[in-house]
Amino acid sequence: MRDALAHLGQRWRQSLQLRVVTTTMLLGLLVVSALGGVLYQQIARGLESDKIDTSQSEALALAAQAQTTWDNSTATSVDDLDQAARDIMTRLLAAPGSNPSRYVVMSRSVGNDSDIVLATLRSGVLDLSVVSPELQAAVAASPGRQQTQMSEVTLGGENLPAFIVGSVVEVPNAGPYDLYFIYPLGQEVATMDLITNSFVIAGLTLTLLVGAVAWVVTRQVVAPVRRAGEVAQRLSAGKLNERMPSRGEDDLALLATSFNAMADSLQSQIRQLEGLSAVQQRFVSDVSHELRTPLTTIRMAVDVIHDSRTGFDHSVARSAELLAGELDRFEELLADLLEISRFDAGAAALDVETVDLRSPLRRVVEATRPLADRRGSVVTLHVPDEPAEAEVDERRVERILRNLVVNAIEHGEGRPVDIHVGVGSDAVAVVVEDHGVGLRPGEAANVFTRFWRADPARARTTGGTGLGLSISLEDARLHHGWLQAWGERGVGSRFRLTLPQRAGATLHGSPLPLSPNEEP
Incomplete structure (x- = not known):
């Protein structure tokens, strides 16, 4: 894994196209995610608001229908009132245009002190336990108004958000009873899941398409730059006749034309410098060799004069010594110039x-x-x-x-x-x-x-x-x-x-430090 990460890091540093495409895809994914999040929130709020408005209107109409039925009821006994309550529950569930996913719960209101106590009714698996005590207290405190609450219910082992609308109906002889309409938002949750999946698929598809577009566009720019780099490497290796292909009249074609003009100029100047260097090397080499013959003659003459200095005046003898010393220096300089000319000409070799x-x-x-x-x-x-x-x-x-x-x-x-x-x-x-x-x-x-x-x-x-x-x-x-x-x-x-230690090997360090204060 380390090797793979190292290779990926090297590829990231070396490939401009990879960096541009990856950055474009990441930015595109970020924009798509932000836009999808905003749209998701707006759609979710719209669905929730529509569900609340519809549920409140429906609950108000059904509660009014239930109150009208109770007002017209002639039941007086507990059994008759329970039967009437069941009949009303059935009518509420079967009301035209009502929501089939609606649940209804009727229970005795908080503070109802009537001697007649009716059974708590429910239309399905949801009962009074899903209604919070706060909502029950609010309904009892304001019997003439609808009270609403967002809650969470469990249906089929799945937790779903639900909208609960509570109101009060007056039961003859039995006093006020709470009527709760529970609207699970299962359909809305399913709709949002579908929208989420659609957003994810569309976002990923759009990101891949943006990446493909970025790859195509950057390839048109990177390919000529890459060719320019390859040509520059071959030029630096000494292949001075290498040039970039130039097609069209756009900016990249201008780059290729300018690069080729620069290469032509460099080639011309390098050839001029090579010519001057060759002339200089030839001059130094020729002069050094040509000086050896007269220098040999001068050396013989100086040796004779130097050996005979004891018979000369003091000033002449001193001059002979100075002449011999300077001739030694001249011979050393000549030998060094010859050695330098060999290095310049690339003729120096090792006897290993x-x-x-x-x-x-x-x-x-x-x-x-x-x-x-x-x-x-x-x-x-x-x-x-x-x-x-x-x-x-x-x-x-x-x-x-x-x-x-x-x-x-x-x-x-x-x-x-x-x-x-x-x-x-x-x-x-x-x-x-x-x-x-x-x-x-x-x-x-x-x-x-x-x-x-x-x-x-x-x-x-x-x-x-x-x-x-x-x-x-x-x-x-x-x-x-x-x-x-x-x-x-x-x-x-x-x-x-x-x-x-081995001839031709590459050095990686030295066993001795260069300065007194550093490690080798």
Whole structure:
């Protein structure tokens, strides 16, 4: 059931047509229910009012007929009076045009002190028990007026509402007697049940018809929008020649025409950008390769000059040292540009093998120790006892780690640098943490941008090219991994590298936290 509910919820979120049709049907059902309720109440009140008026008129006429019969009666004894009462009861039931569902009860009035007591009569299953004491008291208090009451009676095991009309007749020698006419509303209840069933069937049918109409109407609108979404997905997948079919001259046709015009414009601009990007990549690649030949010659000449600097004047010897250092930086920049051009061209590939990340980390820490000593930073490696193995390209991963450690030392301002290694169920992670200047809000997203510097006025002391972190990010993405940065001004920075243990696997989390205050 949970799966079914989840599928239904997903379908509800994804289908505009389903939401529109369902909402229309619900609103239609609400309107039909409200209208049916109002009509039901009006019909019920009309039937009840008509029944009351008819019953009162009939009861008044029958009570007058009964009084006339009593006035003309010559009976004096109890037996004769009882017989006369039974005869009158029979005439009342057989009166022309009378209601066949009417019940009549005659009983001695409250306060009648005559010595002659007649038997209480009833015309059917209903007797004096259905008449409330309040109605009996009201009839006795106002013998010249009809008294009415709505009550409930039981007929055939079914509870029905009933209208009771009470009046008083004077029996010769026996005093006042109450005459009650009981009118069960069984026919009216049956009529209202029929009307209710008709309303329900008509309401459901109308709701379904409204839903069908809404489905047809929304399909005419949703289908082109759905086609536009499918075409947009294919465009985003790189199929730039996809277009929407356009028919007619209505608003949807205008949408299709505008969408196709937008797609044409995007295709043209993307092709222009691809052309410019290809030219740029070719330029960088060609320039980098072309510079290698003269750079080799310059390197040979600089090495000869640098080796002979002891015989030069002090200023010339210093110039030779500066020339050699800047040439080293130029060669590093050239190598980084070539690597970036490979990433841009999509030519970078992995040479995957199972590697314990503790080994390249130890090599990186040892290689950067002279730089750390010069900067006054102590690099501490925190590694677990268990192997931190992953299927990676060791050369690229070691380059990432070296860039991160060098960056931490350079910006650590002589404070300690800590390197943490974590192993999870399906991933390994390395966090390089410094306690230097840190990063301002928003700078963590810019540190991997090519040639970006947090402080442009800050001089590079380690000969960096400005491409190290960019290359590291591309290397991490090539492994389907994450390279993330966190920093706080005056607290320091943390860089986290997370790699899947299996090549090509998808990461779902990292065994180490990115910031000191969060869980991994």
